[in-house]
Amino acid sequence: MSDAATSTTGAAHRASANQTGARTKSRARPSVLQRLTPSGSGVVMTIYLLFLLLPIYWLLNMSFQTNSEILSSFSLVPQYPTLRNFEKILTDPSWYMGYVNSIAYVVMNTVISVTVALPAAYAFSRYQFMGDKHLFFWLLTNRMAPPAVFALPFFQLYSSVELFDTHIAVALAHCLFNVPLAVWILEGFMRGVPREIDETAYIDGYSFPRFFVKIFMPLIASGIGVAAFFCFMFSWVELLLSRTLTSVDAKPIAATMTRTMGAAGVDWGVLAAAGILTIIPGALVIYFVRNYIASGFALGRV
Amino acid sequence: MALKLDGVSKVVRGSTHIHSTDLTLEKGTMNVLLGPTNAGKTSLMRLMAGLDRPTEGRILWNDEDVTGVRVQDRQIAMVYQQFINYPSMSVYDNIASPMRLSGRPKAEIDREVRKAAELMKLTPMLDRKPLELSGGQQQRCALARALVKNAGLVLLDEPLANLDYKLREELRVEIPKIFEESGSIFVYATTEPEEALLLGGNTATLWEGRVTQFGPTPTVYRQPVDATTARVFSDPPMNFMRVEKRGSGLDFGDGNTKNAIGSFSELSDGVYIAGFRPNHLELEQPQTSAFAFRATVSVTEITGSETFVHLDHGKDRWIGLVHGVRHLDAKQEVSVYLAPKHVYLFDEAGALIAPASYAQAA
Numbered sequence: 001m002s003d004a005a006t007s008t009t010g011a012a013h014r015a016s017a018n019q020t021g022a023r024t025k026s027r028a029r030p031s032v033l034q035r036l037t038p039s040g041s042g043v044v045m046t047i048y049l050l051f052l053l054l055p056i057y058w059l060l061n062m063s064f065q066t067n068s069e070i071l072s073s074f075s076l077v078p079q080y081p082t083l084r085n086f087e088k089i090l091t092d093p094s095w096y097m098g099y100v101n102s103i104a105y106v107v108m109n110t111v112i113s114v115t116v117a118l119p120a121a122y123a124f125s126r127y128q129f130m131g132d133k134h135l136f137f138w139l140l141t142n143r144m145a146p147p148a149v150f151a152l153p154f155f156q157l158y159s160s161v162e163l164f165d166t167h168i169a170v171a172l173a174h175c176l177f178n179v180p181l182a183v184w185i186l187e188g189f190m191r192g193v194p195r196e197i198d199e200t201a202y203i204d205g206y207s208f209p210r211f212f213v214k215i216f217m218p219l220i221a222s223g224i225g226v227a228a229f230f231c232f233m234f235s236w237v238e239l240l241l242s243r244t245l246t247s248v249d250a251k252p253i254a255a256t257m258t259r260t261m262g263a264a265g266v267d268w269g270v271l272a273a274a275g276i277l278t279i280i281p282g283a284l285v286i287y288f289v290r291n292y293i294a295s296g297f298a299l300g301r302v
Numbered sequence: 303m304a305l306k307l308d309g310v311s312k313v314v315r316g317s318t319h320i321h322s323t324d325l326t327l328e329k330g331t332m333n334v335l336l337g338p339t340n341a342g343k344t345s346l347m348r349l350m351a352g353l354d355r356p357t358e359g360r361i362l363w364n365d366e367d368v369t370g371v372r373v374q375d376r377q378i379a380m381v382y383q384q385f386i387n388y389p390s391m392s393v394y395d396n397i398a399s400p401m402r403l404s405g406r407p408k409a410e411i412d413r414e415v416r417k418a419a420e421l422m423k424l425t426p427m428l429d430r431k432p433l434e435l436s437g438g439q440q441q442r443c444a445l446a447r448a449l450v451k452n453a454g455l456v457l458l459d460e461p462l463a464n465l466d467y468k469l470r471e472e473l474r475v476e477i478p479k480i481f482e483e484s485g486s487i488f489v490y491a492t493t494e495p496e497e498a499l500l501l502g503g504n505t506a507t508l509w510e511g512r513v514t515q516f517g518p519t520p521t522v523y524r525q526p527v528d529a530t531t532a533r534v535f536s537d538p539p540m541n542f543m544r545v546e547k548r549g550s551g552l553d554f555g556d557g558n559t560k561n562a563i564g565s566f567s568e569l570s571d572g573v574y575i576a577g578f579r580p581n582h583l584e585l586e587q588p589q590t591s592a593f594a595f596r597a598t599v600s601v602t603e604i605t606g607s608e609t610f611v612h613l614d615h616g617k618d619r620w621i622g623l624v625h626g627v628r629h630l631d632a633k634q635e636v637s638v639y640l641a642p643k644h645v646y647l648f649d650e651a652g653a654l655i656a657p658a659s660y661a662q663a664a
Contacts, residue, residue, distance in 0.1 A: 203380050205404060
């Protein structure tokens with residue numbers, strides 16, 4: 001799948017190279033000046049990136065400023081750069097525990113979602129059973145309801161079974177959205193593996209669990225990676241359920257950020273630093289799965 | 303050692319894939335399943351393997367009922383038309399995997415893998431992954447895995463269909479030789495009559511989920527029990543025409559009455575189906591007595607040293623395979639000749655009445 005993606009980009013590269021070649025036919029090699037002259041697409045790209053990165057830059061800018069500078073003046077770069085904001089977050093438990101809590105339930109959710117989705121997706125891709133197509137579609141309809149719909153019943157349910165304000169509560173709540181998604185992604189990848197591989201393994205003497213772990217999972221490794229990534233991201237950015245289901249012990253960072261109004265007003269600098277630190281895990285994960293993301297968005301159906 | 307299918311049938315959602323079949327395959331024999339696509343070759347193999355459960359009937363292995371036994375617990379090996387290997391393992395591990403699962407000692411596994419790799423000319427590729435190999439090598443890897451398992455029943459489902467011509471010829475000669483020593487029962491599915499003849503052994507012809515005939519390959523070829531078998535076991539397919547005998551006259555449906563000669567003279571009056579193989583149709587008048595027909599050329603295909611001529615004779619479409627390069631224009635009317643000794647006679651229902659006389663001599 002990724003091969004197909006690379007080969008198309010490869011073809012695009014070659015095509016554009018041919019075009020450039022045609023344009024500069026008179027000269028074999030463009031001069032330095034020519035290479036630096038902005039082309040039309042370059043200008044568009046620059047503007048695009050500028051708009052895209054502006055808010056993030058502003059956040060970064062703020063995170064290195066003092067509150068008084070943020071409030072009093074307009075500065076493109078910090079006049080008195082400071083690390084005090086980051087220091088505050090990394091030393092104050094009420095701040096850094098937010099990250100710990102978030103990562104705890106996000107990882108739990110990712111593990112649960114993928115573990116549950118693997119056998120489900122295998123069943124959908126390999127067997128025919130009554131109502132399989134409807135069930136498969138129904139899974140996806142779970143994603144059509146806004147999380148707010150589930151906030152109240154979940155709050156009530158978790159309170160009554162004393163799961164309120166625990167990591168597992170949020171992890172389980174997020175499964176409602178992530179398990180269907182993971183099933184969809186994994187099913188697409190699994191369908192790409194010929195059934196004959198399963199049969200050959202059985203004939204060779206593999207039992208089902210052994211075949212699944214030793215032969216099958218390596219074949220859909222990129223699919224598992226993509227599914228895990230999507231679960232991670234959805235769980236990481238989801239705010240409403242995680243805030244409703246927690247109060248102190250499992251409070252996520254996003255909730256901490258929205259509750260910083262103190263008696264002295266909003267601490268803008270610390271808030272900006274928290275924002276920067278919140279972006280980092282997502283950016284890291286995206287970096288690792290960047291080659292598979294396209295096939296993930298296509299749910300493996302490339 | 304023998305595999306016995308006892309009234310085995312398979313029905314999937316109301317449609318019958320395999321009609322009730324009785325078949326006994328003996329130890330150390332090569333058995334070819336010959337039939338066109340969708341004839342039920344793969345379905346029958348899957349039943350033999352235990353991948354599918356028969357709707358009715360029993361499967362016996364050495365007189366022991368194995369109908370419901372799991373695939374893992376049966377001693378079988380299977381090679382598919384697609385090149386099926388474990389992509390995440392090296393060629394070495396691929397070949398070794400069935401032996402590792404049966405818990406054989408390491409030294410023995412190593413020896414067997416190297417021996418099989420040598421036979422299949424895979425020795426330099428042992429450390430590579432299957433997908434880095436060419437198609438022929440991938441299939442040889444799959445064959446090697448089937449070989450080392452030393453299974454009592456080896457199922458080969460059109461193993462050479464996806465390979466190029468040259469490799470196919472090479473492996474077709476090698477496969478029976480390589481597996482011969484093992485004494486297993488071989489089942490080899492193919493769509494090509496030529497392949498069945500080259501492999502020898504026994505042939506079962508399949509047509510629409512039914513085994514129409516099972517016996518030694520040359521016998522099935524020369525003396526098909528019915529018109530369906532004859533059609534399956536001939537490439538291009540056998541030509542057929544309706545013939546009516548009245549007294550000493552023969553009506554081939556083209557309005558002209560011909561004198562009954564050869565085996566036709568002994569027939570009683572009635573309606574028959576006459577069949578002949580494409581290579582027996584001639585464009586020149588032969589020395590011996592022959593029927594002459596007028597037919598219209600529809601297409602000629604030249605394959606180097608031979609020419610396929612597609613002809614329309616009345617309502618029938620015939621294919622003739624003649625030597626040499628012939629340029630015949632479409633729509634042209636030509637005389638074609640057919641010696642009566644090359645004609646198979648079937649009754650109206652398709653059962654064989656008399657095989658061609660060359661078949662009886664053989």
